[in-house]
Amino acid sequence: MAGTLPAADPAAAADPQRLTVDLAASEGPVMRGANGALYGLSDDGVPSDAALEPLKITSISQKPEGGAQHPNGDALTVSKSFFRNGGGEINVMMQDIYAKWPYEDLGIDDYLPKVDKIVKEVSADLNSDRFIYIPFNEPDQIWYKLGVSDQAQYEANRDRFFKDWKTVYQRIRAIDPDAKIAGPNEAAYHTRLLTDFLTFAQRENVLPQVMTWHELGSGSLRDFQAHYDDYRAIERRLGIAPLKINIDEYANRRDLSVPGQLVQWVSMFERNKVYANQAYWDAAGNMDGNVVRSNIPNGGWWFFRWYAGLTGDTVKVTPPQANTIDTLQGLASLDTERRQAQVLLGGSAGDSDVVVRNVARNLFGRTVTATVAEAAWSGYEGQHATPRVLARTKLTVAADGTVTVPLRGMHKMSAYRIVLTPGGSGTPSAATALWSASYEAEDAAITGGQVYTQGTVGNANGYAASGTKDVGSLNTASSKVDFTVTVPETGTYDLAILYGNQSGAPATQQLSIDGGEPVTVSYPSTENWTYRAKKDVTVRLAAGTHVLTLAKGDAEVTLDRIDLTARTGEPSASYEATLADISGRPSYDYSSSAGVGTGALVLRSGDKAVFDVYAPRDAYYTVVPRSSAAVQLTLHGETVTAAPGRPLRLYLVAGNNRIATTAQNASVRSLDVSGAGSTTGTLSYEGASATLAGGARLVDSAHASAGSYIGWLGNSPESTAEFTVDAPRPGRYLLVVHYAHNDRRDNGHAYNTDIMSRTADITVGADAPRRVTFKNTWSWDDYWTLGVPVDLKQGANRVTFGNASAWAPDIDRIEVGRIVG
Template identity: 30%
Template sequence: MSIFDKIRSFFIALGLALACLPYLFTPTIEFDLNNISGDVSSRACGYLYGLAQEDVPSAEAVKTLEISSVSQKVYKGLQHPIGDVDDVSARLDSCDYIVVYLQDSYSTWYYAHAEIDEMRRAGTYDCVDFVDNDFLPKVREKVSAVSAKPYSDRIVYCPYNECDNTVWFGSPQPEGWLAFDEAARGRFYDAWKKTYNEIRAINPNALIGGPGYCDYDIFEITDFLGYCKENSCLPDVMIYHELNDKSSLFWQDHVEEYRSEEKALGIDELPIIVTEYGCMFECGAPQYMLHYISSIEKSGTYGNVAYWRLADNLCDTVTNANCPNSCWWLYKWYCDMEGGLIDSQLRDVLHSDFANTIKYARDRFHCAQLDGMGAYDESEKTVSIICGGCDYDFQLALKNVKNKIGGKVRVKVEAVTFEGLTGEVMSPAVIEDCAANASGTLKIKIASPDKEAVYHVTVSAADEEHDELSAMPERFEFESGTLLGTAYTYDSAYATTGDINGMCGGFEKPGDGITLNFTVPEDGDYELSLVYGKANDGRTPADRVSAEALMTLDGSEETVLFKNTIKSEYTDKYTFTRHLGAGAHTITLMHGEGTFVLDSLLVRKNAEAPVYSQYEKEYGEYLVIAPEDGYYEFSSDSSVRYLKKGFNYVETQGENLTVTRAFSEDYAVVSLDSLTLSEGAEIKAVGGRYALGGITSEGGGASFTVNAEKAGKYALTFTYSNNEEGGVHDYNVDIIEEYITVKTGDEETNAWCVNTYSDYRTLTKVVYIDLTAGENEITLYNSGFNRFNSRVATSPYIYAITVNPYVK
């Protein structure tokens, strides 16, 4: 950088800093409603292997979000036992682009790596021969098949995924490693052109994406585009990954740099799909994903959240197939934004990279904590903002609210905080809902924010409606407690809380434990949640059992059961309620049986939260999030309906719907002893109790009779476990989603049952069926309609069955 560039960058940074002076001691995000930069989209709502099967995650869970793009396994691919594009295509109607990795034809990671390594050691590996005679036949087969599908016009073929990792094309170095040097790039370019031409020959209208590099490198991308322009093989879509721990901060810089180079090459703007974004420690944590959403939306790209864990939860955005976690609320608030993106300025100089702004001549500060974005919906006269990610007071400053909405407005602030990767968060906290004067700049202050929290702020015309306020949980970090025995703290590779060494482990033998002090402000009933992880202490899925911890709370002892989460850092939460007096309290957790780890303790005042409901204008239905399976009363028509736990879409009349739990003991239970078994089906002890098992695509079944009082819709509810796994991967766990086929009359339903991680952990599956008045025979079996790589399809163990009218 020249001295003139340094001087220029200094004055740019100085100008930015001076602009922040009015907000020096109050970090601020400034929104000007007179400056709208274009329509808000949902382009950050994309996922790599986010969908496992047609109903995993559930159809309702997928419907709640406007998914813009996905990256899925190519048709009949072998890389994972789930995620086939054809299996999930029915759930992708909202997608602009459906990316398929053609190398997913291979069963191992990285795509025949072991075989190629063996050939390299033997001196027989020839990448040209491998591409021509092994890969291209697979390409021809897959492209021919997918091109015949009804969704083929939205398919983007990515021929090579992370090819810069050197496995296929790398140049051997004297030190023994491989380099993606000029020669390696040349080999890749030759393969790219050859594969490109093969795809075009089969489908001239195909969309082809590349290069698919594992990170953003402007030199490598520009070099690739230069070759493609000269050799008539330009991609239709630019694809690369953003998996660096600073990716969210420099996202917009990268896009602007890329667009500049693209223009210099004389190439028309290509759509950009970052097919994998987010580090392992970021995915599932809303405070981190907020940065990505904001950056993606402002840059106009598409982005798909990376797949680091399991392929059945929209990349840690939902849990248990049909329930929200904290990250879902962030993406829901984002996807619900309508109207125009409001131009915003972040004024937070004390927490920004001031020095790097000067060093690299940037025209913006980067802040790793506070962030936010907002949209203005002119038709509804409403502002919607998502913000947060910091542990210091901040404010939102909204200009020109009066002439857009009015001088008197309603301000509502909702919030969620990280409660474990699979911790269910059935409703947000409402921390403010009040009237405000907007005659000048409207300032909305967020005091003492939770660093792991995100906030949803809506500003609308003043009305008489105000929601009851509810508290955010207060977090107490276990690593701040007193370690006992050989317990220790360590840093997790996955999302966790705390600054350094955020997990506590080593609870492996008697005497190992931890003591943590916490306080509550007043007497009352409190909900306490232990954010924990429980690894497999053995080697096989059958070894996934629960752990017992000995808990002492203010001198009262009890045993706590931590259910298996597959890996230690795959965190869930264990929640219980206690009456506590105001002041200090002590909780101790000791090793009982099996190992476990602890992240944090969440404490919140226990109050009966209303059942969350929201009118979805797009569908003309209400989204209702039920905390449990069972009956709920609807204020609109006083009906009582059976809802499944989590997401439900309900048609009902009227506005301002209120849904309340209608407790009932009147559930029709089907005894396992009453089942008529066929072929290999059996009742056996599984996970500490008896279950119906032995149902596979090879045979086995069970039937029972239900006497329906009247014809209509009924809820068939199974309590089940599914602990199936298939395949081997370096870091992803290749769990399998099982299904049970339900036949009533002439109707047959294949009910997908999300993996439960262990046979000692159960979930429920609700299947809505139509019954006639009188006796109805219901048959359970496995139709074999979906079998990965011709393997036998197994059905889950079923522990309990109930059948109840949908409308009571």
């Protein structure tokens, strides 16, 4: 991880890049417009509420209900979870009613009845005012071929498109007079077409309410500002009031999930106050590569969580090289009420000085506390714990109102957050310095494998890889990769392996240290060899140099990089109250910077702070509120009173947990969470213990925890699996289901992987059944977990799984843990 504040070696800080932030140059209120996604949601519950709500999504793009383009992601279906989690607007991609890509061209007469059906369904929804109709998708390439160079052919194609645009526009408005319509939705920016389109649409009174086009190449990082400026100039020439803009597809595969790439895109969209949705290149339901499984954050998720946490106004940021591909970029905000400034930056390796100007003393005082954290790249399917605080330091504001925050040893694929708050009295707690080192697979000694290049500027739609290379074709009996590593001290180290596994089942490698007895490392399936995931294991190493060997086991695995990090104690994280999501009107107290350093949040009756707490697995953790008085914590529907500094044992699900905090009158500094995850006190029931009916049956499997799972469950009212759960006392519990399934539909797309979710109705005792969605696990033999809050009575409880109309997932086992342990 990057070392910061100050540089460990003065020579390492020679000629650092400079990124300048001017707190006095407001760009207007933070919009958070660039956090959207095309097919970011696939089903109600995928992604989970806990993964979706913190991102404060302003817009998403989805297909119309029943659209044949993909098997899920229907706009009305996903709107339920989107709106209940604070989502903004939904773009309805109307042509996704068709099955083929590019869309089958059956003529406008075939399309119009489909338009009627879509608009009638959407306009009847209670939230119809939050949907935007996009009648055409990439007409410059599909149906109309508007990008042709021959002027006469262009004009003929253009006129046909304009005629159809007017027809469809008026058809929509005839059914839904208040409809918001977006377009023309080109695959790329075309000044010729947009000039003609706006001229026509203004004359014929069919102007869109939202202007849309796509920015899908690496060159967009260089060219978008010129596109935006040109478009606004066209509006001015034609006397058209500025339209809302949504770049409803942006970025390539190599950008998605990568914090350092995403910050480049988001900074230019937020600076220009446009909305933008990440492109859909792979599978639906993971916010375009930023949510692992259904509820687990990766590095990209944490970047967008930081983006969602910006408040107040954005302010001017001057990067070292504006509008230049793959360079250091950033965005920043100032909230005068909260007395916070935040800077998000990334996209370049090496050293940087972040110079913050006009740090007003009437807001911040004579000193500020600078807190620096890193969101690293963990892969598309790789879990990322709470971003580690790299530095927490009190700095003096210079006489000219300037504060300089040095960052040293930055990683190109990482994003960084700097938070400035008033310094107050006292000394902030220094950040824990953990030794860490990374080793690229392509630089190791390779036997029986091949180095591949991935995700470069020239191959922007290739998948991201650390250092743009990985090692694949490790498919012979002798295939192995030998990493030579050097560690400073004898002790326990966390070993993170970035990998890919397209074998169709869990795959293994043999891990050995210095040729010693190997241990088996098992890798869950991934979408493909390059859709990167992360496997965490623990190794014991003596001080000095070692050779860590990963040799082929039962199947091929692709290796990208390994990270070694010293473990100095049990994992822990402090979640700072002044950076939590709030409701009500809590006040911010920066009188002391002692401790975690960003001050305290004062909660009174009616105030609430919500913390996003990461857990590596479904288990119990120690949670301690650092507060001046008792607070109430609410988790998974259970509320418990917590005394100041008193540890609580709470059951957290794997991934993100939203913990709400309220109080009558308490000053809260942080919520501290520690532990590797304990399952002591949980109840576990294997599939073999369930009573099966109606065709559901046990199926032998070497990958199931006890050698069998419940299969053929559902698809009729009689097919059920009933567990008897013996609860030691009544109360709120987490029911954790270990499941697998690999339903998918291959409709011939060149790139989208149309995985499908399954659902199960879960019934506890005589309660009404609850429908729960289970995301595809990439193979029939990989078991994921999904936590469902349930209320149990003391003693025996019947917990029944079924699905009367479709197949439920295969169930390996269930675990049950009381939320307050």
